[in-house]
Amino acid sequence: MERRLDHAPTPPTATPVTAQGRCAAAAAQDPTRCEGPHDAATIVDRHGKEFAGCIHHCARILAGLDGARVHPFVPAAHALEIYFRARELPPFAWEIGR
Secondary structure (H helix, E strand, O other), X not given: OOOOEOOOOOOOOOOOEOOOOOEOOOOOOOOOOOOOOOOOEEXXXXXXXXXXXXXXXXXXXXXXXXXXXXXXXXXXXXXXXXXXXXXXXXXXXXXXXX
16 A cells, blocks of 8 residues: 655654765655755745755656656646656655665
């Protein structure tokens, strides 16, 4: 059974880069590294809360948020990359080693 949330798995920090040097969209439990700039894209959840991050972590967070979308001002190439990656991921991919 797929598990999806209508909120982020962990609240991102208010600053664009976390203490570990990762983007704010990276979940604390997700061990994967950022790919590219830490402010390459922004995800908007169903309540309007925004999560800025690298393309990799934006895709991972999008896969687990019900009703989330890529911010409309994100460049089309980045938005498409995020949607394509998120489509291939289960929610909370780091919990199963992906």
